Amino acid sequence: MDGRKPGKASLLAMVKTVLSAFVGIRRRSGHDEDAVRLTPVQIIVTGVVAAAVFVIGLILLARFIISSAAS
Amino acid sequence: MSAVIDNHAPAHGHDSHDHGDHHGAPHGLMRWVTTTNHKDIGTMYLWFSFIMFLVGGVMALTIRAELFEPGLQIVSPEFFNTMTTYHGLIMVFGAIMPAFVGFANWLIPLMIGAPDMAFPRMNNWSFWLLPPAGILLMSSFLLPGGAAGVGWTMYAPLTSQMGPGMDTTIFAVHLLGMSSIMGSINIITTILNMRAPGMTMMKMPMFVWTWLITAYLLIAVMPVLAGAVTMTLTDRHFGTSFFNAAGGGDPVLYQHIFWFFGHPEVYIIAIPAFGVVSQVIPAFSRKPLFGYASMVYATSSIAILSFIVWAHHMYTVGMPVAGQLYFMYATMLIAVPTGVKVFNWVATMWKGSLTFETPMLFALGFLFLFTLGGFTGLVLSLVPVDVQLQDTYYVVAHFHYVMVAGALFSAFAGVYFWFPKWTGKMYDEKLGKIHFWLTLVFFNMIFFVQHFLGLAGMPRRIPDYNPQFTEFNQISTIGAFGFGLSQLLFLYILLKAIKSGKPAEQKQWDGADTLEWTHLPTPMPYHTFENPPTVK
Ligand SMILES: [Cu+2]
Numbered sequence: 294m295d296g297r298k299p300g301k302a303s304l305l306a307m308v309k310t311v312l313s314a315f316v317g318i319r320r321r322s323g324h325d326e327d328a329v330r331l332t333p334v335q336i337i338v339t340g341v342v343a344a345a346v347f348v349i350g351l352i353l354l355a356r357f358i359i360s361s362a363a364s
Numbered sequence: 365m366s367a368v369i370d371n372h373a374p375a376h377g378h379d380s381h382d383h384g385d386h387h388g389a390p391h392g393l394m395r396w397v398t399t400t401n402h403k404d405i406g407t408m409y410l411w412f413s414f415i416m417f418l419v420g421g422v423m424a425l426t427i428r429a430e431l432f433e434p435g436l437q438i439v440s441p442e443f444f445n446t447m448t449t450y451h452g453l454i455m456v457f458g459a460i461m462p463a464f465v466g467f468a469n470w471l472i473p474l475m476i477g478a479p480d481m482a483f484p485r486m487n488n489w490s491f492w493l494l495p496p497a498g499i500l501l502m503s504s505f506l507l508p509g510g511a512a513g514v515g516w517t518m519y520a521p522l523t524s525q526m527g528p529g530m531d532t533t534i535f536a537v538h539l540l541g542m543s544s545i546m547g548s549i550n551i552i553t554t555i556l557n558m559r560a561p562g563m564t565m566m567k568m569p570m571f572v573w574t575w576l577i578t579a580y581l582l583i584a585v586m587p588v589l590a591g592a593v594t595m596t597l598t599d600r601h602f603g604t605s606f607f608n609a610a611g612g613g614d615p616v617l618y619q620h621i622f623w624f625f626g627h628p629e630v631y632i633i634a635i636p637a638f639g640v641v642s643q644v645i646p647a648f649s650r651k652p653l654f655g656y657a658s659m660v661y662a663t664s665s666i667a668i669l670s671f672i673v674w675a676h677h678m679y680t681v682g683m684p685v686a687g688q689l690y691f692m693y694a695t696m697l698i699a700v701p702t703g704v705k706v707f708n709w710v711a712t713m714w715k716g717s718l719t720f721e722t723p724m725l726f727a728l729g730f731l732f733l734f735t736l737g738g739f740t741g742l743v744l745s746l747v748p749v750d751v752q753l754q755d756t757y758y759v760v761a762h763f764h765y766v767m768v769a770g771a772l773f774s775a776f777a778g779v780y781f782w783f784p785k786w787t788g789k790m791y792d793e794k795l796g797k798i799h800f801w802l803t804l805v806f807f808n809m810i811f812f813v814q815h816f817l818g819l820a821g822m823p824r825r826i827p828d829y830n831p832q833f834t835e836f837n838q839i840s841t842i843g844a845f846g847f848g849l850s851q852l853l854f855l856y857i858l859l860k861a862i863k864s865g866k867p868a869e870q871k872q873w874d875g876a877d878t879l880e881w882t883h884l885p886t887p888m889p890y891h892t893f894e895n896p897p898t899v900k
């Protein structure tokens with residue numbers, strides 16, 4: 294798209310990028326690495342998956358709290 | 365790029381326009397009707413939104429005048445309901461959103477070094493859908509049964525009981541949605557395809573980034589709103605029962621659909637406001653924006669996460685406790701990336717050489733008061749608290765801190781900031797500062813006391829109230845009229861500057877570093893960047 298090399302990042306690096314984006318904190322060096330290694334498509338897909346995991350995690354947490362309160 | 369140049373050539377029949385201003389804007393009324401120039405269209409958006417801001421403001425003053433004392437004095441309860449409804453609709457869809465689209469039109473091509481928007485004729489059409497929509501909205505007051513007093517959220521089943529004023533409102537929302545979607549397509553295409561050589565995505569000014577993200581949000585949720593009001597329309601006239609329990613439908617479904625649009629809508633308004641502030645604060649701190657890359661990522665995540673919290677507007681409608689807990693946790697957690705932005709702006713100012721001209725004052729006002737609105741939002745995200753405060757003035761106070769102190773203050777900051785560039789004239793700095801302080805004081809006078817009213821249990825959207833609430837309501841009403849008058853001062857400042865303002869410099873603010881300040885003369889030629897600049 295804008296001259297970046299196709300992605301060669303590990304899954305871990307992608308997850309790290311997306312999670313730091315969710316929190317909103319990222320070191321500049323970390324970002325510079327991402328810009329070289331990650332493609333936008335990779336980031337978007339990881340982001341949507343991470344959001345889904347986030348939702349499922351919260352639903353499970355809510356259910357767990359309800360069930361432990363009932364007993 | 366070539367498509368754009370093709371579009372440009374036949375639009376004005378001069379054979380050479382290699383640079384600059386040797387042919388300026390066309391004259392007369394048709395200039396504005398037929399224009400495809402992003403600057404003209406941006407100007408029209410901004411004036412349109414200012415006019416709607418005054419119209420919606422008069423409605424707000426009607427509300428506040430009625431609430432000056434308990435009992436019914438000035439308007440009937442039915443008319444009061446229409447005032448709250450159309451005040452909300454006009455301010456959200458007619459004032460704030462078009463204002464930021466106006467900024468987008470003016471600034472995106474300049475900031476990325478493009479000659480115009482990608483689809484200049486569609487741009488014209490996007491704007492010219494707005495006046496008919498505004499007229500349609502206002503015409504509902506003239507129809508039998510009057511305008512629809514259903515609240516700006518247009519909840520079923522109230523919407524099925526209204527007269528034809530409801531239908532004109534629905535069609536107006538359709539038009540506004542079409543305009544937003546076309547505007548967004550234009551913005552996305554422009555940003556992705558028309559950047560000057562060297563202007564990589566991560567070099568774009570923050571304002572451009574915020575609009576790229578907002579445009580995607582708009583394309584995602586405006587069809588949802590259009591669907592919701594269309595279902596309302598077919599329920600009213602074509603025998604469907606989407607929201608009609610008697611026919612097997614469910615009125616709560618409407619609320620889910622509406623808020624699936626409605627929560628991202630908050631970010632559609634807030635994110636471009638963040639963008640403006642992210643240009644203004646660095647300029648007056650004479651430092652680059654702190655954590656630019658984080659801001660880009662965090663803004664994108666806020667956009668994605670804004671889709672998973674909508675039912676925090678519906679805690680009291682009836683949902684399983686597990687549902688309430690989920691939406692509570694999700695809402696509280698997505699406050700984190702927004703909070704980080706506030707720290708980023710503060711860190712931008714840290715050890716900067718600060719000056720406090722009017723745009724900076726409004727940006728700082730934004731920072732303080734938007735943060736306060738964010739905190740009350742966090743308070744309301746707690747289910748047990750919200751069950752108490754739902755539909756009280758606490759909620760009214762909360763979202764006005766977000767919408768007025770957030771979006772409107774940011775828009776003011778943007779207008780003062782870019783006005784010298786847009787017009788080539790400088791506004792009266794002293795009057796601008798007076799406008800800021802009046803706006804700040806009266807704003808808090810209106811809305812700070814409403815927190816107390818809400819905590820004490822005063823319900824919203826009711827023309828009458830218990831006498832114990834009188835004092836705070838009177839403070840609020842006086843503040844509202846002061847606020848309204850202060851905005852006439854704003855109009856005066858603008859007109860005075862246009863008529864007799866001192867010539868502005870090319871780089872009126874020495875800390876401003878985007879292309880429109882560094883590469884373009886003041887006053888700006890009618891056509892800019894016909895040859896793209898090279899960005900290092
Ligand atoms: Cu919300």
